Amino acid sequence: MKKINESFICINCKKEIPLASKTCRNHCPYCFVSLHVDWDIPWDRNTTCHGKMYPREYFIANWNMKILFECEKCHKQHRNKRAKDDEVENLDKFISLYKKSLL
Ligand SMILES: [Zn+2]
Numbered sequence: 001m002k003k004i005n006e007s008f009i010c011i012n013c014k015k016e017i018p019l020a021s022k023t024c025r026n027h028c029p030y031c032f033v034s035l036h037v038d039w040d041i042p043w044d045r046n047t048t049c050h051g052k053m054y055p056r057e058y059f060i061a062n063w064n065m066k067i068l069f070e071c072e073k074c075h076k077q078h079r080n081k082r083a084k085d086d087e088v089e090n091l092d093k094f095i096s097l098y099k100k101s102l103l
């Protein structure tokens, strides 16, 4: 299985997302939206859903922030570690914003 780690354009905010230094990035560090491409294993690319995944909530476990994402299409949920350069100070704002638009 090949890990994919390359820059891409965010499907939501259209900003260019730079390479993550250590981890494979799968969500946008600016608006936290990602594409539903994995099924059970991260990066398995085993789904054809391709809906947008929005952050729903976050929590701290073992000093790491984890973010819960939910797919707008199939409502599959995923937990993901934050990336180092995620703009987490904006995360609260985005979570409540997406709550309003996704009911
Ligand atoms: Zn974005």
Ligand SMILES: [Zn+2]
Binding pocket: 036, 049, 050, 051, 071, 072, 073, 074, 075, 076
């Ligand atoms: Zn989905």
